[in-house]
Amino acid sequence: MKSSLPTLFAVASLVAGTAAQAHISVTGPGPAVAGTTYDAQLTISHGCSGADTYRVKVRIPAGVTSVRPLDSTFGKATVEKDGNGQVTSITWTRGNAADVLPADTHAHKLALRARLPDTPFTTVYFPTTQVCRDAQGRETTVEWVGTSGHGGHDGADSGSTPQAEPAPELFVYPARTPGWNKYTVETHVHDFAVFRDALIVWAGDSAYSPNPVTKALIETEAGTKVLTEIHPGTEIWVKY
Known part of the structure; x- marks a missing residue:
């Protein structure tokens, strides 16, 4: 988990998503x-x-x-x-x-x-x-x-x-608590709608956020990559 981006959570907000409804x-x-x-x-x-x-x-x-x-x-x-x-x-x-x-x-x-x-x-x-x-x-x-x-x-x-x-x-x-949660993902996750209520997700030096302002900060932060998929066996940190 990376500790930079000090202003990240001051501007972040939860983003609610709507799942597509099948018949x-x-x-x-x-x-x-x-x-x-x-x-x-x-x-x-x-x-x-x-x-x-x-x-x-x-x-x-x-x-x-x-x-x-x-x-x-x-x-x-x-x-x-x-x-x-x-x-x-x-x-x-x-x-x-x-x-x-x-x-x-x-x-x-x-x-x-x-x-x-x-x-x-x-x-x-x-x-x-x-x-x-x-x-x-x-x-x-x-x-x-x-x-x-x-x-x-x-x-x-x-x-x-x-x-x-x-x-x-x-x-x-996964079960979660307010604040930071640590998970080891055992499947391939590429649809990040599953993190639609998260503030930010970290995997090594890569990060993702559903909030557009936080996302922009991630994209411009030196040494930080944009997280686009998670492979099996990856350890991640998620803040809710």
Whole structure:
């Protein structure tokens, strides 16, 4: 960690970022912190080709444990488990066909509570199957399973062409405290939106800040490089 740039924090301010929302997104009350219990909410933004959503099946990724779904106004939840008793999927279904709306006019929210994997700076994906039903009872299925080019701050293919039906994704943040935090990053991080609420990030003699004024100071500070990516095994210091 470098100790120069004495005026850096006098002019820095927190910068709030807005993540792009997929057609089915996962959000929560705050950052999804590694190794903690998280209340995740899935938003089903729309139905299929004008038809309302009838059933939603969400696969639980490896490492996500202690999974407990919540029933919702959409419908009750059922779970599937593997031989070890770990929840592998959750399915929410309308109580009966009469609950299905005659057209695609509403968004729907589903929720679950789970313990996140203790793997900060990684992205977990929740492949989802959406089944819609029109007024004549015809069903349409959409598989939201794509993982290429959709965020994946730690993925090598983040710059590739996005797939049409991206899987809902949740980025796992490291635990943090106000002030300086030291981390060893075990993945490749090139999307610095993950530091959107940080004051500054240091890795050796390289630094990054989401604040434009601080960023300008970094760019003009002698002996300081601009941090543009973090390789696995890199030790970093982050000030929140």
